[in-house]
Amino acid sequence: MRNDYTVVQKLLHWAMAGIIMLDLFIAQKFGNSMDIADRLESRADHSTMGLLVLTLFVIRLVLRFVYGVPKEDGTSPLWQVWLAKVAHGLLYVLMGLLVASGLLTAMSATSPIEIFGVIDITFGRMDGAIFDFVRQFHEFFTEVIIALVIIHVVAALYHQFIRRDNLLLKMLKFRRF
Numbered sequence: 764m765r766n767d768y769t770v771v772q773k774l775l776h777w778a779m780a781g782i783i784m785l786d787l788f789i790a791q792k793f794g795n796s797m798d799i800a801d802r803l804e805s806r807a808d809h810s811t812m813g814l815l816v817l818t819l820f821v822i823r824l825v826l827r828f829v830y831g832v833p834k835e836d837g838t839s840p841l842w843q844v845w846l847a848k849v850a851h852g853l854l855y856v857l858m859g860l861l862v863a864s865g866l867l868t869a870m871s872a873t874s875p876i877e878i879f880g881v882i883d884i885t886f887g888r889m890d891g892a893i894f895d896f897v898r899q900f901h902e903f904f905t906e907v908i909i910a911l912v913i914i915h916v917v918a919a920l921y922h923q924f925i926r927r928d929n930l931l932l933k934m935l936k937f938r939r940f
């Protein structure tokens with residue numbers, strides 16, 4: 764068993780963290796009233812980035828099965844080891860639910876959503892009520908993942924600055940020196 768994530772796993776972690784947070788930032792304005800042209804353009808940008816996240820997510824899942832996770836260094840109490848496993852598992856589940864519900868929301872939209880400005884991914888212009896129904900799940904999963912990411916970041920800072928085991932630096936280290 765390895766004692767660190769592979770460079771590709773680390774790159775994927777940080778790339779996805781960055782894109783998810785950026786996409787979340789773009790999506791903040793959907794909650795407010797918007798000019799319709801702006802909303803449709805923002806939906807297309809948001810969905811295109813979301814599909815990029817979906818692609819990276821699939822690659823990351825495959826790599827997790829291929830390379831697994833680093834072995835425990837044996838310094839943490841068992842309950843913390845399990846808590847980290849559960850938290851990481853939940854982050855994967857939520858990333859999956861977020862992109863899947865986003866895709867379903869986009870497919871049920873009543874106006875075209877063109878990915879990369881070219882491919883319309885809506886599914887035959889459904890009823891606005893269906894769009895609103897699906898969208899509330901997407902919004903809910905967004906809220907849950909935000910809460911999980913906050914806990915995750917607090918845990919990373921706890922390791923780095925209270926336990927001082929350099930877990931965060933290890934995740935940021937891409938070469939052996």
Ligand code: HEM
Pocket residue numbers: 782783786787790791793794802806809810811812813814816817861862863864865866867868869872898901902905
């Ligand atoms: C990267 C992960 C994603 C995050 C963090 C995210 C976040 C959000 C948020 C916060 C909203 C606004 C919810 C509301 O206020 O009602 C939203 C709406 C939406 N999202 Fe996502 N989303 C993601 C992925 C996706 C994907 C993969 C798609 C489609 C392929 C998508 C399509 C949509 C659509 C169509 C809306 C509704 C826009 C509107 O109300 O006009 N999202 N998303």
Ligand code: HEM
Pocket residue numbers: 772776779780781783784827847851852854855858912915916919920930931934
């Ligand atoms: C959308 C944001 C994020 C998500 C979804 C996320 C998800 C994950 C997941 C699932 C893992 C387990 C390793 C893997 O399979 O890749 C992980 C590890 C890690 N993450 Fe994040 N992460 C996010 C943002 C952050 C941020 C902002 C930080 C730093 C402040 C951070 C620090 C770490 C560290 C240090 C590890 C290694 C933990 C260990 O080895 O036990 N993550 N992250």
